Amino acid sequence: MDKQVVRRFEKxxxxxxxxxxxxxxxxxxxxxxxxxxxxxxxxVRPETVAQLGQVVALCNESGxxxxxxxxGTNLSGGTIPSxxxxxxxxxxxxxxxxxxxxxxxxxxxxxxxITAQFAAAVAEKGLFYPPDPGSQTxxxxxxxxxxxxxxxxxxxxxVTKDYVMGVEFFDVNGELVKSGARTVKCAxxxxxxxxxxxxxxxxxxxxxxxxxxxxxxxxxxxxxxxxDSVEKASETVSAIIxxxxxxxxxxxxxxxxxxxxxxxxxxxxxVDAEALLLIEVxxxxxxxxxxxxxxxxxxxxxxxxxVQAAGSVEEKELIWQARRDALPALARLKxxxxxxxxxxxxxxxxxxxxxxxxxxxxxxxxxxxxxxxGDGNLHPTILTDKRNHEEFARVxxxxxEIFEAALAMGGTLSGEHGIGLAKRKYMEKxxxxxxxxxxxKLKQTFDPKNILNPGKMFGA
Amino acid sequence: MADIAELVRLxxxxxxxxxxxxxxxxxxxVCPLYGETGRETDVARGKLALVENLSREILDNPEAVKxxxxxxxxxxxxxxxxxxxxxVLDLFLKARAIITGFLGLSPLKKAIxxxxxxxxxxxxxxxxxxGRLQGPFTRSVNETLGSSCARFMSxxxxxxxxxxxxxxxxxxxxxxxxxxxxxxxxxxxxxYPGCLVDKVLPQVADAAMEVFAFxxxxxxxxxxxxxCGIPALSGGDVQTFSHLVHSNIRIWRDLxxxxxxxxxxxxxxxxSKLWPAMQVYIGGDSAKIEKQISEIVAKTRDINAFxxxxxGVQAKAPAGGQTVTxxxxxxxxxxxxxxEQPRTLLAASGSVRLAEMANADRxxxxxxxxxxxxxxxxxxxxxxxxxxxxxxxxxxxxxGCPACMLQIIDLLSHAGSNxxxxxxxxxxxxxxxxxxxxxxS
Numbered sequence: 001m002d003k004q005v006v007r008r009f010e011k012x013x014x015x016x017x018x019x020x021x022x023x024x025x026x027x028x029x030x031x032x033x034x035x036x037x038x039x040x041x042x043x044v045r046p047e048t049v050a051q052l053g054q055v056v057a058l059c060n061e062s063g064x065x066x067x068x069x070x071x072g073t074n075l076s077g078g079t080i081p082s083x084x085x086x087x088x089x090x091x092x093x094x095x096x097x098x099x100x101x102x103x104x105x106x107x108x109x110x111x112x113x114i115t116a117q118f119a120a121a122v123a124e125k126g127l128f129y130p131p132d133p134g135s136q137t138x139x140x141x142x143x144x145x146x147x148x149x150x151x152x153x154x155x156x157x158x159v160t161k162d163y164v165m166g167v168e169f170f171d172v173n174g175e176l177v178k179s180g181a182r183t184v185k186c187a188x189x190x191x192x193x194x195x196x197x198x199x200x201x202x203x204x205x206x207x208x209x210x211x212x213x214x215x216x217x218x219x220x221x222x223x224x225x226x227x228d229s230v231e232k233a234s235e236t237v238s239a240i241i242x243x244x245x246x247x248x249x250x251x252x253x254x255x256x257x258x259x260x261x262x263x264x265x266x267x268x269x270x271v272d273a274e275a276l277l278l279i280e281v282x283x284x285x286x287x288x289x290x291x292x293x294x295x296x297x298x299x300x301x302x303x304x305x306x307v308q309a310a311g312s313v314e315e316k317e318l319i320w321q322a323r324r325d326a327l328p329a330l331a332r333l334k335x336x337x338x339x340x341x342x343x344x345x346x347x348x349x350x351x352x353x354x355x356x357x358x359x360x361x362x363x364x365x366x367x368x369x370x371x372x373x374g375d376g377n378l379h380p381t382i383l384t385d386k387r388n389h390e391e392f393a394r395v396x397x398x399x400x401e402i403f404e405a406a407l408a409m410g411g412t413l414s415g416e417h418g419i420g421l422a423k424r425k426y427m428e429k430x431x432x433x434x435x436x437x438x439x440x441k442l443k444q445t446f447d448p449k450n451i452l453n454p455g456k457m458f459g460a
Numbered sequence: 461m462a463d464i465a466e467l468v469r470l471x472x473x474x475x476x477x478x479x480x481x482x483x484x485x486x487x488x489x490v491c492p493l494y495g496e497t498g499r500e501t502d503v504a505r506g507k508l509a510l511v512e513n514l515s516r517e518i519l520d521n522p523e524a525v526k527x528x529x530x531x532x533x534x535x536x537x538x539x540x541x542x543x544x545x546x547x548v549l550d551l552f553l554k555a556r557a558i559i560t561g562f563l564g565l566s567p568l569k570k571a572i573x574x575x576x577x578x579x580x581x582x583x584x585x586x587x588x589x590x591g592r593l594q595g596p597f598t599r600s601v602n603e604t605l606g607s608s609c610a611r612f613m614s615x616x617x618x619x620x621x622x623x624x625x626x627x628x629x630x631x632x633x634x635x636x637x638x639x640x641x642x643x644x645x646x647x648x649x650x651x652y653p654g655c656l657v658d659k660v661l662p663q664v665a666d667a668a669m670e671v672f673a674f675x676x677x678x679x680x681x682x683x684x685x686x687x688c689g690i691p692a693l694s695g696g697d698v699q700t701f702s703h704l705v706h707s708n709i710r711i712w713r714d715l716x717x718x719x720x721x722x723x724x725x726x727x728x729x730x731x732s733k734l735w736p737a738m739q740v741y742i743g744g745d746s747a748k749i750e751k752q753i754s755e756i757v758a759k760t761r762d763i764n765a766f767x768x769x770x771x772g773v774q775a776k777a778p779a780g781g782q783t784v785t786x787x788x789x790x791x792x793x794x795x796x797x798x799x800e801q802p803r804t805l806l807a808a809s810g811s812v813r814l815a816e817m818a819n820a821d822r823x824x825x826x827x828x829x830x831x832x833x834x835x836x837x838x839x840x841x842x843x844x845x846x847x848x849x850x851x852x853x854x855x856x857x858x859x860g861c862p863a864c865m866l867q868i869i870d871l872l873s874h875a876g877s878n879x880x881x882x883x884x885x886x887x888x889x890x891x892x893x894x895x896x897x898x899x900x901s
Binding site: 019021022023024026027028029030031032034037045071072073090092093114116135137138327328331332335336337385386387 | 476479480482483484485486488489498499500501505506509510513518519521524525527528543544545
């Protein structure tokens, strides 16, 4: 990169926050997606919102593509630099919680705040921030909003978009744009906040976020139900919801995952079961007790082989340990783990699980499936070794088929990981040509030089 | 300097472990260094990416990779939390060894590792002389802690508050053999003090001797005490590491004993985990060495774990006395899963009320040579530990690692604190003394 330009970045953020050496740049070439690395030309780490605005403006002025990076845990390649000309803007220097308002139930944060640290700070004040993506101990709130991250509590509490009250972001010229408010109601101007949620860094760069907080539930109860068929498990899920009960979490593990977790933890999981449901209800103590009873009854009626409610905190912990172990246990089987998030309407879960099994057989691949049964967001997890080119070609074909199947069932490409680079080729299949054109025109208007994370979501 | 193709070939041997890092980034949550700097090259994921790139010739700058690999506390927080179970520490140490082999040791490290560390007698002499000479150059700063600082500007000591070097290595005066033939029913241990206890914190070893005597344990203290090898290994000097492992094995192999006990978390972890994991760098007949190492590993115990798990020391109900908080050394908890036993030992004192600090298992920032090379960062990481200790209002902080003790002494001494820093064995030994005095004769 031009030395003059590097010096101007150094002038904005200080020399210590500009990384130009190759060994430093190579550490910002990847994220958690199984995709090829792209080494950026420069890495810049602003420490104030004002610096961030100037960095964005300088990128635009110099025509340098810009990829914003929180903790780089994206699973669809959204934080992989667009090209070797790219500037990576790291947000972990912007990690201040500016306000937690317990009277008006909102918080104002900078984009680099870590999700779990924020949730803990909120809990300390007696409030609740529900979105809990799997990477919450490292993921940033800015990244969560940019990807519309989900989590285990999606069914009852919704996902990140349901907690964004307002955003402030920089446009490509470094002008600060504000949308939304600290109030429950706000009918002022375009609803740009919603446009920015899930925009994957293509439309602007977050400066501050206003997030909604809610009172925490007073009680909760966790349960497990073991099934000898996926159909029965799925019917149970539908029956629970049809009975007007919305559990806060309703998770599913398939047989392959159950066996792998049991091998890993030896916690006594039923290795012969075809499906395991992990269910939690929360709310007022009386309501929780009543709902839990009803759910146990529904599980039995729908043919669960074994049903159990956690009697103690330790038992509850044991139930959720099994779910937390799913990904780590699977990941240990083979060097490369491809974690997908194709999502179907919840009634189609048995069809989807059957289809994934079939795909695993046809392509001779190990696929463990677990995920959020309550909202149809499954995580088929393909275990492979990217060095084995022949096998990896089969993995790619299997992924194509998984997406095709999800779309055929009225589902969507991504429940919570975003499109990024990994799924952009399928975008038109789910939407329409018109959607791609419209999205491109929208981006051209806001970003005429196409510097904001170009190439993601719908190609260049 | 060797051939770069040879470097690539050696690094390729790490490939199977390197590719098991999926770049999920969960190590960012636990890395104490990344917590301070936010730089990807400071966290395991970034370092592993650089080593992999070097092995795949995407990067051709071994110096740059080494510089970044060396910015690491080797605390193992990342390895303990890694969802994919990547053997991060083993990879870091092997990569350091391979790259150092290629670049060569710095003259200073060569002088220290090969000139002194690998020769226990010469090392003892050096420390003895330093112990005698330090008086005129240092002054005492904190009587509770027993710390000193430099009297004049010193490039070596800087602003550190440190423990003075003992006038003579502890093992010289304490060396003893098992008393005669085996007595039935008595446990026999080889006591391995570790360099820091031997030369800087001898009171810990004295306390251990009192406790062994009380519990009727037969003790052997060797007349020579070679280092366990960790400074050389983390410096990438596998030649010295190998030499030291052999020196130790030679001393122990013909002894008839049940356990090798050490009060040093790092020595315990090095012998138990790193000797087997780094066996490829230990010269000699590999089958023989493997057998000798596995026999020693099977007998090696941290002193807290030995007293609780083997001797059967039990917690007592607290009856007044002092409030103590406990810091989990990384090399005990994250490496060996030893967290309960030191707390049990403290509770066994009877006169101790345990007050847990926040994030007791967060690294103190010492990291051995990391503190020497990156004192400012080490201090910053340590500041969180210092605050957590002070927030408990405890009279003393205990920890089962002499290196952590030195770091915490420096941190507290700078803060002008009068919280005492002790090894759990010191507190337990003190309680035994008091108990025995009170017992009617």
